[in-house]
Amino acid sequence: MTELEEYQQSVENFSSSKENFEFTNKGKPHAAIVVSNLIRTAQKELLIYSGCLHREVANDENLVEMLQAFLKSGKTLKLILSQMPAEDMRSEALKNIITAEKDPAKDVHIKIDEDGKFSESARSIFHDNVAHHFMVADGAAYRLEIDASEYKALCNFNDSTIAGPLKDVFDLFFSRD
Amino acid sequence: MEHTSIIGSYASIFELSVALNFAYAASAPFRETMKAGFLKSIEQMDLWYSKQVTKTIDKIRLMSDEDINSEAKLSLKKKFENMLVQLREEDEQLTKETDEAQSDIVNQTKPLYIYTALFSLFILFLGGQEVAHNTFPIDGFNSIIYMSLFLIPTIAISSMIGSPMPVPAAVMLLLFSLLIGLFWPIAYIIPISNKHLLDIALLFSFLPFTLSVFRLTWLAFKLELKHRRGYYKAYKELAKAESAAKNLRESKNFFKQQE
Numbered sequence: 187m188t189e190l191e192e193y194q195q196s197v198e199n200f201s202s203s204k205e206n207f208e209f210t211n212k213g214k215p216h217a218a219i220v221v222s223n224l225i226r227t228a229q230k231e232l233l234i235y236s237g238c239l240h241r242e243v244a245n246d247e248n249l250v251e252m253l254q255a256f257l258k259s260g261k262t263l264k265l266i267l268s269q270m271p272a273e274d275m276r277s278e279a280l281k282n283i284i285t286a287e288k289d290p291a292k293d294v295h296i297k298i299d300e301d302g303k304f305s306e307s308a309r310s311i312f313h314d315n316v317a318h319h320f321m322v323a324d325g326a327a328y329r330l331e332i333d334a335s336e337y338k339a340l341c342n343f344n345d346s347t348i349a350g351p352l353k354d355v356f357d358l359f360f361s362r363d
Numbered sequence: 364m365e366h367t368s369i370i371g372s373y374a375s376i377f378e379l380s381v382a383l384n385f386a387y388a389a390s391a392p393f394r395e396t397m398k399a400g401f402l403k404s405i406e407q408m409d410l411w412y413s414k415q416v417t418k419t420i421d422k423i424r425l426m427s428d429e430d431i432n433s434e435a436k437l438s439l440k441k442k443f444e445n446m447l448v449q450l451r452e453e454d455e456q457l458t459k460e461t462d463e464a465q466s467d468i469v470n471q472t473k474p475l476y477i478y479t480a481l482f483s484l485f486i487l488f489l490g491g492q493e494v495a496h497n498t499f500p501i502d503g504f505n506s507i508i509y510m511s512l513f514l515i516p517t518i519a520i521s522s523m524i525g526s527p528m529p530v531p532a533a534v535m536l537l538l539f540s541l542l543i544g545l546f547w548p549i550a551y552i553i554p555i556s557n558k559h560l561l562d563i564a565l566l567f568s569f570l571p572f573t574l575s576v577f578r579l580t581w582l583a584f585k586l587e588l589k590h591r592r593g594y595y596k597a598y599k600e601l602a603k604a605e606s607a608a609k610n611l612r613e614s615k616n617f618f619k620q621q622e
Contacts, residue, residue, distance in 0.1 A: 199417065199421050205421075206609075207425070208613070209422075210613070313616065330614060332613075340612075340613055347615075348618070
Protein backbone atom coordinates (compact mmCIF):
# COMPACT_ATOMS: atom_id res chain seq x y z
CA MET A 187 0.00 0.00 0.00
CA THR A 188 1.22 3.49 -0.81
CA GLU A 189 1.32 6.18 1.84
CA LEU A 190 -1.77 7.84 0.34
CA GLU A 191 -3.69 4.55 0.28
CA GLU A 192 -2.80 3.95 3.93
CA TYR A 193 -3.92 7.49 4.74
CA GLN A 194 -7.19 6.89 2.90
CA GLN A 195 -7.80 3.65 4.80
CA SER A 196 -7.20 5.33 8.16
CA VAL A 197 -9.47 8.27 7.31
CA GLU A 198 -12.17 5.83 6.17
CA ASN A 199 -11.85 3.86 9.42
CA PHE A 200 -12.15 6.98 11.56
CA SER A 201 -15.01 8.46 9.57
CA SER A 202 -16.98 5.19 9.69
CA SER A 203 -16.42 4.68 13.41
CA LYS A 204 -16.94 8.41 14.17
CA GLU A 205 -13.68 8.49 16.08
CA ASN A 206 -13.16 11.65 18.16
CA PHE A 207 -9.56 12.38 17.22
CA GLU A 208 -8.28 15.63 15.79
CA PHE A 209 -5.71 15.51 13.04
CA THR A 210 -4.22 17.99 10.63
CA ASN A 211 -4.60 17.48 6.95
CA LYS A 212 -2.26 18.96 4.37
CA GLY A 213 -2.16 18.94 0.60
CA LYS A 214 -4.75 18.53 -2.13
CA PRO A 215 -5.02 14.72 -2.29
CA HIS A 216 -5.24 14.46 1.51
CA ALA A 217 -7.85 17.24 1.56
CA ALA A 218 -9.91 15.41 -1.09
CA ILE A 219 -9.79 12.19 0.96
CA VAL A 220 -11.06 13.91 4.11
CA VAL A 221 -13.79 15.82 2.27
CA SER A 222 -14.94 12.66 0.46
CA ASN A 223 -15.27 10.85 3.76
CA LEU A 224 -17.11 13.73 5.41
CA ILE A 225 -19.61 13.55 2.55
CA ARG A 226 -19.76 9.73 2.60
CA THR A 227 -20.56 9.45 6.30
CA ALA A 228 -22.89 12.45 6.67
CA GLN A 229 -26.23 11.10 7.88
CA LYS A 230 -28.43 14.20 7.69
CA GLU A 231 -26.75 17.39 6.58
CA LEU A 232 -23.64 18.91 5.11
CA LEU A 233 -22.68 22.56 5.57
CA ILE A 234 -19.94 23.99 3.37
CA TYR A 235 -18.34 27.41 3.54
CA SER A 236 -15.83 27.86 0.75
CA GLY A 237 -14.26 30.50 -1.45
CA CYS A 238 -15.41 28.99 -4.72
CA LEU A 239 -15.15 25.19 -4.22
CA HIS A 240 -11.88 25.21 -6.08
CA ARG A 241 -11.30 22.69 -8.85
CA GLU A 242 -7.97 21.65 -7.36
CA VAL A 243 -9.77 19.60 -4.70
CA ALA A 244 -13.41 19.61 -5.79
CA ASN A 245 -12.71 17.92 -9.13
CA ASP A 246 -11.46 14.80 -7.37
CA GLU A 247 -13.25 11.80 -8.90
CA ASN A 248 -14.01 10.02 -5.65
CA LEU A 249 -15.19 13.23 -4.02
CA VAL A 250 -17.59 13.95 -6.87
CA GLU A 251 -18.89 10.37 -6.75
CA MET A 252 -19.58 10.65 -3.01
CA LEU A 253 -21.26 14.01 -3.54
CA GLN A 254 -23.51 12.66 -6.27
CA ALA A 255 -24.61 9.83 -3.99
CA PHE A 256 -25.24 12.32 -1.20
CA LEU A 257 -27.32 14.57 -3.46
CA LYS A 258 -29.36 11.59 -4.68
CA SER A 259 -30.15 10.58 -1.10
CA GLY A 260 -32.21 13.69 -0.43
CA LYS A 261 -30.17 14.80 2.58
CA THR A 262 -29.63 18.49 3.30
CA LEU A 263 -26.75 20.41 1.75
CA LYS A 264 -26.14 24.10 2.38
CA LEU A 265 -23.35 25.92 0.62
CA ILE A 266 -22.03 29.43 1.20
CA LEU A 267 -19.53 30.74 -1.35
CA SER A 268 -17.54 33.95 -1.12
CA GLN A 269 -18.14 34.31 -4.86
CA MET A 270 -19.68 32.30 -7.66
CA PRO A 271 -16.96 31.46 -10.19
CA ALA A 272 -17.49 31.87 -13.93
CA GLU A 273 -19.13 28.87 -15.57
CA ASP A 274 -15.95 27.60 -17.20
CA MET A 275 -14.10 27.82 -13.89
CA ARG A 276 -16.57 25.81 -11.83
CA SER A 277 -15.52 22.54 -10.30
CA GLU A 278 -17.44 19.31 -10.98
CA ALA A 279 -18.64 19.31 -7.37
CA LEU A 280 -20.04 22.83 -7.70
CA LYS A 281 -21.77 22.00 -10.99
CA ASN A 282 -23.48 19.03 -9.32
CA ILE A 283 -24.62 21.15 -6.39
CA ILE A 284 -25.99 23.88 -8.68
CA THR A 285 -27.95 21.28 -10.67
CA ALA A 286 -29.34 19.75 -7.48
CA GLU A 287 -30.38 23.15 -6.16
CA LYS A 288 -32.65 23.64 -9.17
CA ASP A 289 -34.57 20.48 -8.25
CA PRO A 290 -37.36 21.46 -5.81
CA ALA A 291 -37.49 17.90 -4.49
CA LYS A 292 -33.95 18.22 -3.15
CA ASP A 293 -32.98 20.03 0.05
CA VAL A 294 -29.99 21.85 -1.44
CA HIS A 295 -29.36 25.57 -0.93
CA ILE A 296 -26.65 27.92 -2.14
CA LYS A 297 -25.93 31.42 -0.92
CA ILE A 298 -23.29 33.83 -2.16
CA ASP A 299 -21.73 36.05 0.46
CA GLU A 300 -21.53 39.09 -1.82
CA ASP A 301 -21.86 41.70 0.92
CA GLY A 302 -19.41 39.87 3.19
CA LYS A 303 -21.95 39.55 6.02
CA PHE A 304 -21.26 35.88 6.55
CA SER A 305 -17.48 36.25 6.52
CA GLU A 306 -17.93 39.01 9.12
CA SER A 307 -19.86 36.73 11.47
CA ALA A 308 -17.49 33.83 10.75
CA ARG A 309 -14.50 36.03 11.52
CA SER A 310 -15.97 37.02 14.84
CA ILE A 311 -15.75 33.52 16.30
CA PHE A 312 -12.03 33.08 15.59
CA HIS A 313 -9.17 34.48 17.65
CA ASP A 314 -7.17 35.49 14.58
CA ASN A 315 -10.15 37.33 13.09
CA VAL A 316 -9.92 35.39 9.85
CA ALA A 317 -12.99 33.88 8.17
CA HIS A 318 -11.65 30.33 7.87
CA HIS A 319 -13.37 28.10 5.36
CA PHE A 320 -14.92 24.99 6.78
CA MET A 321 -17.16 22.03 6.26
CA VAL A 322 -19.43 20.51 8.92
CA ALA A 323 -21.36 17.25 8.79
CA ASP A 324 -24.22 16.48 11.18
CA GLY A 325 -23.03 19.11 13.66
CA ALA A 326 -20.14 16.87 14.77
CA ALA A 327 -17.63 16.16 12.01
CA TYR A 328 -15.65 19.02 10.54
CA ARG A 329 -12.80 20.13 8.36
CA LEU A 330 -11.60 23.61 9.34
CA GLU A 331 -9.15 25.19 6.93
CA ILE A 332 -6.31 27.01 8.68
CA ASP A 333 -4.04 27.65 5.71
CA ALA A 334 -5.84 27.89 2.38
CA SER A 335 -2.64 28.13 0.30
CA GLU A 336 -1.34 24.80 1.59
CA TYR A 337 -4.81 23.19 1.87
CA LYS A 338 -4.02 22.70 5.51
CA ALA A 339 -6.92 22.01 7.83
CA LEU A 340 -7.89 20.67 11.24
CA CYS A 341 -10.24 17.68 11.02
CA ASN A 342 -12.25 15.53 13.37
CA PHE A 343 -15.10 13.10 12.68
CA ASN A 344 -16.79 13.53 16.03
CA ASP A 345 -16.35 16.71 18.04
CA SER A 346 -19.47 18.80 18.45
CA THR A 347 -17.68 21.28 20.75
CA ILE A 348 -15.84 22.56 17.66
CA ALA A 349 -18.39 21.69 14.97
CA GLY A 350 -21.21 23.21 17.02
CA PRO A 351 -20.11 26.89 16.89
CA LEU A 352 -19.36 26.50 13.15
CA LYS A 353 -22.83 25.11 12.55
CA ASP A 354 -24.44 27.86 14.67
CA VAL A 355 -22.89 30.70 12.70
CA PHE A 356 -23.81 28.94 9.46
CA ASP A 357 -27.44 28.28 10.47
CA LEU A 358 -27.83 31.86 11.71
CA PHE A 359 -26.83 33.20 8.31
CA PHE A 360 -29.19 30.85 6.52
CA SER A 361 -32.07 31.65 8.79
CA ARG A 362 -31.92 35.32 7.79
CA ASP A 363 -34.23 36.23 4.90
CA MET B 364 -45.56 -60.48 33.81
CA GLU B 365 -45.10 -57.64 31.41
CA HIS B 366 -41.66 -56.07 31.94
CA THR B 367 -41.71 -52.26 32.10
CA SER B 368 -39.11 -50.96 29.70
CA ILE B 369 -36.63 -48.79 31.63
CA ILE B 370 -34.09 -48.07 28.91
CA GLY B 371 -36.86 -47.19 26.47
CA SER B 372 -38.05 -44.39 28.78
CA TYR B 373 -34.63 -42.75 28.52
CA ALA B 374 -34.06 -43.58 24.84
CA SER B 375 -34.46 -39.98 23.66
CA ILE B 376 -31.71 -38.83 26.04
CA PHE B 377 -29.32 -41.47 24.73
CA GLU B 378 -30.26 -40.53 21.17
CA LEU B 379 -29.41 -36.91 22.00
CA SER B 380 -26.12 -38.05 23.50
CA VAL B 381 -25.22 -39.94 20.30
CA ALA B 382 -26.00 -36.89 18.15
CA LEU B 383 -24.23 -34.35 20.37
CA ASN B 384 -21.13 -36.44 20.96
CA PHE B 385 -20.67 -37.22 17.26
CA ALA B 386 -21.43 -33.59 16.36
CA TYR B 387 -18.80 -32.31 18.77
CA ALA B 388 -16.17 -34.74 17.50
CA ALA B 389 -16.88 -34.08 13.82
CA SER B 390 -18.04 -30.46 13.51
CA ALA B 391 -15.79 -27.45 14.14
CA PRO B 392 -18.69 -24.91 13.95
CA PHE B 393 -20.54 -26.92 16.62
CA ARG B 394 -17.47 -26.89 18.86
CA GLU B 395 -17.11 -23.13 18.34
CA THR B 396 -20.73 -22.58 19.38
CA MET B 397 -20.17 -24.68 22.50
CA LYS B 398 -17.01 -22.79 23.45
CA ALA B 399 -18.40 -19.33 22.68
CA GLY B 400 -20.20 -18.89 25.97
CA PHE B 401 -17.28 -19.95 28.17
CA LEU B 402 -14.59 -17.93 26.49
CA LYS B 403 -16.70 -14.85 25.81
CA SER B 404 -14.73 -12.55 28.12
CA ILE B 405 -11.42 -13.75 26.61
CA GLU B 406 -12.76 -13.23 23.09
CA GLN B 407 -13.93 -9.74 24.01
CA MET B 408 -10.49 -8.93 25.39
CA ASP B 409 -8.93 -10.25 22.19
CA LEU B 410 -11.35 -8.21 20.10
CA TRP B 411 -10.53 -5.07 22.10
CA TYR B 412 -6.79 -5.56 21.48
CA SER B 413 -7.33 -6.08 17.73
CA LYS B 414 -9.55 -3.00 17.53
CA GLN B 415 -7.08 -0.85 19.46
CA VAL B 416 -4.18 -2.01 17.28
CA THR B 417 -6.08 -0.83 14.17
CA LYS B 418 -7.09 2.47 15.81
CA THR B 419 -3.56 3.17 17.02
CA ILE B 420 -2.12 2.46 13.56
CA ASP B 421 -4.70 4.89 12.12
CA LYS B 422 -3.79 7.58 14.66
CA ILE B 423 -0.08 7.24 13.93
CA ARG B 424 -0.75 7.48 10.18
CA LEU B 425 -2.93 10.58 10.56
CA MET B 426 -0.44 12.22 12.89
CA SER B 427 2.26 11.67 10.28
CA ASP B 428 0.43 13.93 7.85
CA GLU B 429 0.90 17.01 9.94
CA ASP B 430 3.65 19.45 10.74
CA ILE B 431 4.52 18.24 14.18
CA ASN B 432 6.12 21.33 15.59
CA SER B 433 5.66 20.77 19.28
CA GLU B 434 7.52 18.49 21.64
CA ALA B 435 4.27 17.47 23.24
CA LYS B 436 2.85 16.21 19.95
CA LEU B 437 6.08 14.40 19.05
CA SER B 438 6.06 12.76 22.45
CA LEU B 439 2.40 11.77 21.97
CA LYS B 440 3.13 10.20 18.58
CA LYS B 441 6.02 8.27 20.15
CA LYS B 442 3.70 7.13 22.95
CA PHE B 443 1.18 5.78 20.42
CA GLU B 444 3.98 3.99 18.58
CA ASN B 445 5.16 2.33 21.81
CA MET B 446 1.58 1.45 22.71
CA LEU B 447 1.16 -0.18 19.31
CA VAL B 448 4.09 -2.51 20.00
CA GLN B 449 2.70 -3.37 23.45
CA LEU B 450 -0.84 -3.93 22.16
CA ARG B 451 0.36 -6.13 19.29
CA GLU B 452 2.43 -8.27 21.67
CA GLU B 453 -0.43 -8.72 24.14
CA ASP B 454 -2.89 -9.47 21.35
CA GLU B 455 -0.60 -12.05 19.73
CA GLN B 456 0.16 -13.71 23.07
CA LEU B 457 -3.51 -13.92 24.06
CA THR B 458 -4.60 -15.25 20.65
CA LYS B 459 -1.78 -17.83 20.61
CA GLU B 460 -2.51 -19.13 24.12
CA THR B 461 -6.26 -19.30 23.54
CA ASP B 462 -5.90 -21.10 20.20
CA GLU B 463 -3.33 -23.57 21.55
CA ALA B 464 -5.36 -24.38 24.64
CA GLN B 465 -8.58 -24.81 22.65
CA SER B 466 -6.84 -27.02 20.13
CA ASP B 467 -5.46 -29.14 22.99
CA ILE B 468 -8.89 -29.52 24.57
CA VAL B 469 -10.44 -30.59 21.25
CA ASN B 470 -7.70 -33.06 20.34
CA GLN B 471 -7.56 -34.53 23.82
CA THR B 472 -11.30 -35.00 24.24
CA LYS B 473 -12.19 -36.20 20.73
CA PRO B 474 -11.57 -39.89 21.53
CA LEU B 475 -13.79 -39.58 24.61
CA TYR B 476 -16.61 -38.04 22.58
CA ILE B 477 -16.42 -40.84 20.00
CA TYR B 478 -16.32 -43.45 22.77
CA THR B 479 -19.37 -42.04 24.59
CA ALA B 480 -21.29 -41.63 21.31
CA LEU B 481 -20.79 -45.32 20.57
CA PHE B 482 -21.48 -46.14 24.21
CA SER B 483 -24.86 -44.38 23.99
CA LEU B 484 -25.55 -46.23 20.73
CA PHE B 485 -24.91 -49.54 22.49
CA ILE B 486 -27.27 -48.56 25.32
CA LEU B 487 -29.96 -47.92 22.70
CA PHE B 488 -29.20 -51.37 21.28
CA LEU B 489 -29.69 -52.82 24.76
CA GLY B 490 -32.99 -50.93 24.90
CA GLY B 491 -34.04 -52.86 21.81
CA GLN B 492 -33.00 -56.11 23.49
CA GLU B 493 -35.00 -55.15 26.58
CA VAL B 494 -38.18 -54.83 24.48
CA ALA B 495 -37.44 -57.93 22.38
CA HIS B 496 -36.74 -60.22 25.35
CA ASN B 497 -39.09 -58.54 27.77
CA THR B 498 -36.39 -58.35 30.41
CA PHE B 499 -33.73 -55.87 31.51
CA PRO B 500 -30.45 -56.87 29.75
CA ILE B 501 -28.52 -56.93 33.00
CA ASP B 502 -25.50 -58.86 31.67
CA GLY B 503 -24.84 -56.53 28.75
CA PHE B 504 -25.37 -53.53 30.98
CA ASN B 505 -22.99 -54.76 33.66
CA SER B 506 -20.35 -55.55 31.08
CA ILE B 507 -20.42 -52.22 29.31
CA ILE B 508 -20.43 -50.30 32.60
CA TYR B 509 -17.51 -52.34 33.99
CA MET B 510 -15.54 -51.86 30.77
CA SER B 511 -16.34 -48.12 30.72
CA LEU B 512 -15.29 -47.70 34.36
CA PHE B 513 -11.88 -48.83 33.18
CA LEU B 514 -11.76 -47.38 29.65
CA ILE B 515 -13.11 -43.87 30.23
CA PRO B 516 -10.52 -42.94 32.89
CA THR B 517 -7.82 -44.51 30.69
CA ILE B 518 -8.83 -42.32 27.75
CA ALA B 519 -9.19 -39.23 29.98
CA ILE B 520 -5.85 -39.71 31.77
CA SER B 521 -3.98 -40.42 28.55
CA SER B 522 -5.14 -37.06 27.18
CA MET B 523 -4.32 -35.21 30.39
CA ILE B 524 -0.73 -36.49 30.42
CA GLY B 525 -0.26 -35.27 26.85
CA SER B 526 -0.53 -38.58 25.02
CA PRO B 527 -4.14 -38.57 23.88
CA MET B 528 -5.46 -41.90 22.73
CA PRO B 529 -6.01 -41.89 18.98
CA VAL B 530 -9.66 -42.02 17.93
CA PRO B 531 -9.34 -45.39 16.13
CA ALA B 532 -7.89 -46.91 19.31
CA ALA B 533 -10.82 -45.61 21.39
CA VAL B 534 -13.26 -47.04 18.84
CA MET B 535 -11.47 -50.42 18.86
CA LEU B 536 -11.57 -50.52 22.67
CA LEU B 537 -15.27 -49.79 22.69
CA LEU B 538 -16.00 -52.41 20.04
CA PHE B 539 -13.96 -54.87 22.08
CA SER B 540 -15.96 -54.06 25.21
CA LEU B 541 -19.21 -54.36 23.23
CA LEU B 542 -18.21 -57.82 22.05
CA ILE B 543 -17.45 -58.79 25.65
CA GLY B 544 -20.85 -57.44 26.67
CA LEU B 545 -22.66 -59.38 23.96
CA PHE B 546 -20.92 -62.73 23.92
CA TRP B 547 -19.03 -63.07 27.18
CA PRO B 548 -21.02 -60.85 29.57
CA ILE B 549 -19.62 -60.25 33.01
CA ALA B 550 -21.59 -62.44 35.38
CA TYR B 551 -20.94 -60.49 38.60
CA ILE B 552 -23.89 -58.20 39.03
CA ILE B 553 -23.25 -54.64 40.20
CA PRO B 554 -25.17 -54.44 43.51
CA ILE B 555 -27.40 -51.51 42.64
CA SER B 556 -30.84 -51.31 41.12
CA ASN B 557 -31.43 -51.35 37.33
CA LYS B 558 -32.61 -47.77 37.43
CA HIS B 559 -29.39 -46.62 39.08
CA LEU B 560 -27.37 -48.57 36.53
CA LEU B 561 -29.16 -46.52 33.93
CA ASP B 562 -28.33 -43.34 35.83
CA ILE B 563 -24.65 -44.31 35.67
CA ALA B 564 -24.99 -44.87 31.93
CA LEU B 565 -26.56 -41.42 31.58
CA LEU B 566 -23.67 -39.86 33.47
CA PHE B 567 -21.18 -41.56 31.16
CA SER B 568 -23.11 -40.38 28.10
CA PHE B 569 -22.64 -36.74 28.97
CA LEU B 570 -19.30 -37.05 30.74
CA PRO B 571 -17.23 -35.50 27.92
CA PHE B 572 -19.47 -32.41 27.90
CA THR B 573 -19.18 -32.11 31.65
CA LEU B 574 -15.40 -32.43 31.41
CA SER B 575 -15.28 -29.86 28.61
CA VAL B 576 -17.33 -27.42 30.70
CA PHE B 577 -14.84 -27.77 33.56
CA ARG B 578 -11.82 -27.48 31.27
CA LEU B 579 -13.16 -24.46 29.39
CA THR B 580 -14.13 -22.75 32.65
CA TRP B 581 -10.66 -23.47 34.02
CA LEU B 582 -9.04 -22.22 30.79
CA ALA B 583 -11.06 -18.98 30.88
CA PHE B 584 -10.11 -18.49 34.52
CA LYS B 585 -6.38 -19.09 33.85
CA LEU B 586 -6.28 -16.76 30.82
CA GLU B 587 -8.22 -14.05 32.67
CA LEU B 588 -5.81 -14.26 35.59
CA LYS B 589 -2.83 -14.01 33.30
CA HIS B 590 -4.02 -11.31 30.90
CA ARG B 591 -6.53 -9.15 32.73
CA ARG B 592 -3.79 -7.11 34.45
CA GLY B 593 -2.02 -6.39 31.16
CA TYR B 594 -5.37 -5.52 29.61
CA TYR B 595 -6.24 -2.95 32.30
CA LYS B 596 -2.74 -1.48 32.10
CA ALA B 597 -3.04 -1.08 28.32
CA TYR B 598 -6.56 0.35 28.71
CA LYS B 599 -5.41 2.97 31.20
CA GLU B 600 -2.36 3.94 29.16
CA LEU B 601 -4.46 4.33 26.01
CA ALA B 602 -6.99 6.43 27.89
CA LYS B 603 -4.14 8.69 29.11
CA ALA B 604 -2.76 9.03 25.58
CA GLU B 605 -6.19 9.85 24.21
CA SER B 606 -6.75 12.43 26.93
CA ALA B 607 -3.38 14.00 26.05
CA ALA B 608 -4.38 14.03 22.37
CA LYS B 609 -7.61 15.79 23.32
CA ASN B 610 -5.71 18.45 25.30
CA LEU B 611 -3.34 19.04 22.39
CA ARG B 612 -6.13 19.86 19.97
CA GLU B 613 -5.20 22.97 18.02
CA SER B 614 -8.79 23.77 17.08
CA LYS B 615 -9.75 24.96 20.56
CA ASN B 616 -7.05 27.64 20.29
CA PHE B 617 -8.74 29.04 17.19
CA PHE B 618 -12.04 29.90 18.79
CA LYS B 619 -12.75 32.90 20.94
CA GLN B 620 -15.25 30.91 23.03
CA GLN B 621 -13.26 28.09 24.68
CA GLU B 622 -14.82 24.91 26.27
